[in-house]
Amino acid sequence: MSEIQPVTDFPSRPRLLARGITRRCAWCGDRKAYFVGWFRRQDRCRRCGHAYRRGDEAFELGAITANIILTFGTILLTILVMVAVTAPDVPVLGTVIVTAGVALIGPALFYPISFTLWQAVDLWMRRPTPAELAGETDATL
Numbered sequence: 331m332s333e334i335q336p337v338t339d340f341p342s343r344p345r346l347l348a349r350g351i352t353r354r355c356a357w358c359g360d361r362k363a364y365f366v367g368w369f370r371r372q373d374r375c376r377r378c379g380h381a382y383r384r385g386d387e388a389f390e391l392g393a394i395t396a397n398i399i400l401t402f403g404t405i406l407l408t409i410l411v412m413v414a415v416t417a418p419d420v421p422v423l424g425t426v427i428v429t430a431g432v433a434l435i436g437p438a439l440f441y442p443i444s445f446t447l448w449q450a451v452d453l454w455m456r457r458p459t460p461a462e463l464a465g466e467t468d469a470t471l
């Protein structure tokens with residue numbers, strides 16, 4: 331088991347989002363971040379020890395919202411691509427079937443990304459406390 335390495339440098343906002351959308355810890359950029367499997371997560375980043383909740387008990391609500399936005403955005407993109415590729419004879423049944431598949435797979439596919447992305451948005455909106463910036467990992471529970 332590796333030792334936790336607190337990160338005291340705070341990344342820029344674009345970097346936060348880029349890390350979040352690529353399933354990395356928004357704070358330290360580590361690829362392992364909070365997930366030990368696709369659906370199994372732990373409370374702290376395995377590298378920097380940053381707790382994703384940051385004292386907010388409703389963190390998962392934001393992550394679910396991020397998942398819904400990502401899934402709906404993918405559904406919309408799928409419909410637009412299907413219509414653009416097949417116009418003017420759009421196969422309605424085929425479009426519905428493909429879109430339904432995206433709607434079923436999307437939430438599972440975006441599950442870990444929704445957490446890391448919401449962590450990035452949370453860090454964007456609620457700037458880190460001085461204790462968090464000092465690397466005190468216990469201050470972020």
Ligand SMILES: [Zn+2]
Pocket residue numbers: 355356357358359360363375376377378379380
């Ligand atoms: Zn981290």
